[in-house]
Amino acid sequence: MKRIALLLGLLLLSAYGNAFGQCKPILDLTATSPSKIGFSLCPDKPVPNEGDAMVIEAGGGQIVTTVKQSKLTLGTQIVRAEITEPAKAQEDMLLLVGVSTVTVKFGTNSLEVTVAKGPEALNTSHYEWSIGPATQGNKNTDTAGTTSTSTATVDNALRFRYTGEYARGGFFGQKTNALLQTTASLSIDTTDQSSPDFIDNNRVSVGTRLTNLSFGRLLMHGNLGIEARLDKAFHQDVRDADAVVTASGWVPVIPSITLFSQSQFIAAPLSFKASYGYRDRSQAGESVKGRVFEGSALYNLFLFDRFQVSFSATLTNNDLDTQPANTPKTQRLYKGTIAYLENPDTGFKVLTSIEDGSAGVMLRKVRQYFLGIALSKIDLSGAGAK
Amino acid sequence: MAAKKPGKGGKKTAKAPQATPAADAANKALMAVSTPASPDDAKKDAIFQCIISTFDAEGLNHIQNQQAKVVWTTIDDAVIVALGRGITDCIDSKGFECTPLAPAFLNLKNMGQVTVVSDLISGIAVVVTP
Numbered sequence: 001m002k003r004i005a006l007l008l009g010l011l012l013l014s015a016y017g018n019a020f021g022q023c024k025p026i027l028d029l030t031a032t033s034p035s036k037i038g039f040s041l042c043p044d045k046p047v048p049n050e051g052d053a054m055v056i057e058a059g060g061g062q063i064v065t066t067v068k069q070s071k072l073t074l075g076t077q078i079v080r081a082e083i084t085e086p087a088k089a090q091e092d093m094l095l096l097v098g099v100s101t102v103t104v105k106f107g108t109n110s111l112e113v114t115v116a117k118g119p120e121a122l123n124t125s126h127y128e129w130s131i132g133p134a135t136q137g138n139k140n141t142d143t144a145g146t147t148s149t150s151t152a153t154v155d156n157a158l159r160f161r162y163t164g165e166y167a168r169g170g171f172f173g174q175k176t177n178a179l180l181q182t183t184a185s186l187s188i189d190t191t192d193q194s195s196p197d198f199i200d201n202n203r204v205s206v207g208t209r210l211t212n213l214s215f216g217r218l219l220m221h222g223n224l225g226i227e228a229r230l231d232k233a234f235h236q237d238v239r240d241a242d243a244v245v246t247a248s249g250w251v252p253v254i255p256s257i258t259l260f261s262q263s264q265f266i267a268a269p270l271s272f273k274a275s276y277g278y279r280d281r282s283q284a285g286e287s288v289k290g291r292v293f294e295g296s297a298l299y300n301l302f303l304f305d306r307f308q309v310s311f312s313a314t315l316t317n318n319d320l321d322t323q324p325a326n327t328p329k330t331q332r333l334y335k336g337t338i339a340y341l342e343n344p345d346t347g348f349k350v351l352t353s354i355e356d357g358s359a360g361v362m363l364r365k366v367r368q369y370f371l372g373i374a375l376s377k378i379d380l381s382g383a384g385a386k
Numbered sequence: 387m388a389a390k391k392p393g394k395g396g397k398k399t400a401k402a403p404q405a406t407p408a409a410d411a412a413n414k415a416l417m418a419v420s421t422p423a424s425p426d427d428a429k430k431d432a433i434f435q436c437i438i439s440t441f442d443a444e445g446l447n448h449i450q451n452q453q454a455k456v457v458w459t460t461i462d463d464a465v466i467v468a469l470g471r472g473i474t475d476c477i478d479s480k481g482f483e484c485t486p487l488a489p490a491f492l493n494l495k496n497m498g499q500v501t502v503v504s505d506l507i508s509g510i511a512v513v514v515t516p
Contacts, residue, residue: 022496022497023493023496023497024492024493024496026488026489026492026493027489028467028470028471028486028488028489029486030471030474030475030478030486032475032478033478036485036486037486038474038485038486038487038488038489038490039489040489040490040492040493042493069485069513069515071512071513073490073509073510073512073513074490074493074494074501074506074509074510075490075493075494075497075499076489076490076493078485078487078489078490078512078513079485080485080486080513116463116467116470116488116489116492117463117464117467118464118467118468118471118488119464119465119467119468121464124464126463217445220444220445221445221462221464221465250445252445252446255446255447256447256460262453263451263453263454263455263502264447264449264450264451264453264454264455265447265454265455265456265457265500266441266446266447266449266454266455266456266457266503267446267447267456267457267460267461268446268460268461268462268465269445269446269447300457300460302457308457341500344455344499344500344501344502345497345499346498346499347457347458347459347497347498347499347500348457348459348498348500
C-alpha cells in the first residue's frame with residue numbers, strides 16, 4: 001500500500017516536472033554570424049511568423065529582432081531571427097553570455113526558452129531521474145569476495161535513480177580559464193528495500209577539471225581533474241570518502257558498431273570514466289584507509305535493424321589494509337540494456353536491463369533486473385539541462 | 387607478312403559509330419524519365435557532405451550512405467550543439483544561408499528520435515536558402 005501511494009505520488013510529480021521525450025523551446029547563436037539567432041520551438045505552442053517582431057529579454061536587457069524564417073521541419077518549428085540593429089549585435093550578444101534561460105516575446109505571446117550550451121560553455125547544469133520496478137534475480141548471496149549467510153527475503157523492489165551535475169567556469173569561481181571548470185554532482189541509485197541484495201550506490205562529489213581535451217581520434221571530448229567525493233549506502237552501514245584524480249572522454253577509434261542490419265546506426269563511440277586516489281572507508285564502526293582505482297566504460301551495439309544493446313562495466317580495485325571480513329578488494333559491476341526500435345519518431349524503448357556484480361559501497365554482489373517497458377509506457381521519468 | 391597501308395596523307399580515318407534504331411529508342415525513353423540536376427540537388431549534396439565531415443570531426447561514425455540512422459540519445463548535449471554549429475557553418479561556407487541547427491538537433495534528442503540521414507538532409511534543406 002505504501003509503495004502504491006509512493007508510485008501515485010511520483011506520477012503526480014512527473015506531471016509537473018520535465019517529462020523525458022518532450023520538445024523544449026531552445027535557442028542558439030552562431031559565432032560566425034552574431035546577429036543571427038536560431039530557435040527550435042514546439043509546434044503545440046504559439047510560434048512566430050516571418051516578418052514578426054520578436055523581443056528577447058535576457059540579463060536585465062532586451063534584444064530586438066525580426067523573424068526572417070519560420071518553418072516546421074525536423075519535428076519542430078525552426079525559426080531564424082536577426083537583430084534589428086546589426087551595429088548592436090556584439091553588444092546584444094553579451095546579454096546572453098552565461099544565461100541559462102531567456103524570455104521571448106512576440107505578439108501577445110511569451111515563452112521561456114533555454115539557451116543551448118556548446119562544448120565551450122562552462123556554466124551548465126543538468127539532471128535526470130527515473131523510477132521503476134526492479135527484480136532481484138540472484139539467490140546466491142555471496143559477497144563480492146567471500147561467502148556469507150543469506151539474508152534475502154524480498155524479490156521485488158521499487159528502484160529510484162537520480163543523477164545531477166552543476167558546473168561553473170573557473171577554479172571555485174576564482175580563476176577563469178577557457179578550459180577550467182568546477183563541478184558538483186549528486187548520484188542516487190537505490191531501492192525501497194533494505195536488503196543488501198539490491199543496488200544501493202549513492203555519491204556526492206565536488207571537483208575541478210580541464211575540459212574539452214582532445215588527442216586526435218584516441219581521445220575526444222575529454223576531461224582531466226581532481227575530485228573529492230562521499231559514497232554512502234542508504235540501507236547499510238558503509239561510507240567511503242575519496243580524494244582522487246579523474247579522467248573521462250570518448251575513444252573514437254572504437255566506434256559503435258552495427259551488425260546484421262541493412263542500414264548503419266550513428267552513435268557515440270566507446271566512452272570511459274576513470275579515477276585513482278586515496279580512500280577512507282568507514283564500515284560498521286571501523287575505519288580503514290588505502291588507495292583506490294575505479295574505471296567504467298560504456299559501449300553501444302546495434303543488431304538486426306531494430307535492437308540497441310548497451311554494455312557498461314565498472315571495475316573497482318582497492319588496497320585498503322585491515323579491512324573487515326567479507327570486504328572485497330576487487331569489485332566488478334556489469335550492466336546490459338536491450339532497447340527496441342519500433343518507430344524512429346519515438347526512438348528506442350528499453351525492453352529490459354540486467355545488472356550483475358558490485359561497486360562502491362555495495363559490498364555484496366547483486367543481480368538485478370529492470371523492466372523498462374512499464375517505465376516507458378507511463379513515462380515516469382524526467383530530464384533537464386541548462 | 388604484309389604491312390598495312392596507311393590511309394591518305396598517312397593518317398587513319400575513323401568513322402563515327404551509327405546509332406541503331408533500337409539504341410536511339412532506348413536513349414529517348416531514358417531521357418523521358420530523367421530529370422536534369424536541379425539547384426535543390428546541389429543544395430542537398432552540400433548538406434550531405436557537411437553532415438559527413440562534421441560527424442567525422444566530432445568523433446562519431448563515418449556516415450557511409452543516406453540510409454544511416456542517427457541515434458541522438460547516445461550523444462552528449464554539448465557534442466550535439468557542436469554538430470549543429472559545425473553543419474550550419476559548413477553549409478554557410480558553401481554559399482548558402484542556413485538557420486542555426488543546434489536547437490533542432492537538441493530537440494531531436496529530447497524527443498528520443500532516431501533520424502534517417504536522408505530525412506535529416508530534407509529537413510535541413512527546408513531552412514537553407516537559396
